[in-house]
Amino acid sequence: MKPLSDRRTFLKLLVSSTTLLALGRLGADQLAPLLHAPKGLTPFSSWYVVQIGGTPNVNLSNYVLTVDGDVENPLQLTYEEILSMPSVQVKDTIQCVSDPYFLRAEVVWTGVPLSYILQMAKPSPSAIKVLSYSADGYTADLPIWKAMEPDTVLAYMADGKPLPQVHGYPVRLAVPRWWGYTYAKWVTRLYVTSQNVLGYWESLGYADVARK
Numbered sequence: 001m002k003p004l005s006d007r008r009t010f011l012k013l014l015v016s017s018t019t020l021l022a023l024g025r026l027g028a029d030q031l032a033p034l035l036h037a038p039k040g041l042t043p044f045s046s047w048y049v050v051q052i053g054g055t056p057n058v059n060l061s062n063y064v065l066t067v068d069g070d071v072e073n074p075l076q077l078t079y080e081e082i083l084s085m086p087s088v089q090v091k092d093t094i095q096c097v098s099d100p101y102f103l104r105a106e107v108v109w110t111g112v113p114l115s116y117i118l119q120m121a122k123p124s125p126s127a128i129k130v131l132s133y134s135a136d137g138y139t140a141d142l143p144i145w146k147a148m149e150p151d152t153v154l155a156y157m158a159d160g161k162p163l164p165q166v167h168g169y170p171v172r173l174a175v176p177r178w179w180g181y182t183y184a185k186w187v188t189r190l191y192v193t194s195q196n197v198l199g200y201w202e203s204l205g206y207a208d209v210a211r212k
């Protein structure tokens with residue numbers, strides 16, 4: 001992703017020129033897979049990857065998810081404990097703000113509603129944000145009201161299979177209707193806070209309420 005200043009114009013140019021190119025050269029049959037027709041899931045092999053650095057290798061034998069901060073009941077959850085919690089399936093489109101047309105994938109997430117985990121941890125009434133920390137040093141923040149929506153999930157499966165390593169194994173966030181930068185991969189800590197903290201891209205000027 002680029003600094004915000006020149007990004008918009010650049011993106012408009014990029015998107016309109018690629019759209020014209022695609023429409024000009026391809027017939028409807030060829031265009032359909034590019035557009036990832038909403039009915040079909042995107043195969044793992046053509047799911048885009050965007051990240052600030054390398055892919056960390058998270059070792060399950062010493063993996064714990066810490067839930068702490070302004071909570072009454074801090075948690076240390078193993079992968080097994082996460083897998084044993086009530087789960088939901090959510091059909092979703094993950095989309096990167098830097099090229100929403102091509103950097104998108106249709107995915108069915110399986111995971112634990114984030115609200116379930118937060119309710120176990122009992123946020124203080126003054127809590128306003130949840131900041132996720134990831135194994136690659138990435139951070140992302142969610143307002144607590146968004147974290148509590150029933151389809152915001154801590155996902156451990158995509159399309160019925162454990163998350164591919166490059167897409168966040170063992171667990172990542174899925175935040176339907178919000179930009180991809182909120183979908184933190186390789187999550188190791190959820191920090192509940194009464195401060196208005198910002199994550200990595202949010203602090204560089206990307207929308208904090210990251211509605212698409």
Ligand SMILES: Nc1nc2c(c(=O)[nH]1)N[C@H]1C(S)=C(S)[C@@H](COP(=O)(O)O)O[C@H]1N2
Nearest residue numbers: 049050051052096134138180181183184185
């Ligand atoms: N840990 C971590 N999570 C991350 C990122 C990252 O750099 N590190 N990039 C974000 C961005 S900008 C996007 S668009 C999505 C891309 O997810 P994908 O690579 O699984 O498609 O991951 C998000 N989650």
Ligand SMILES: [Mo]
Nearest residue numbers: 096097180181
């Ligand atoms: Mo992104």
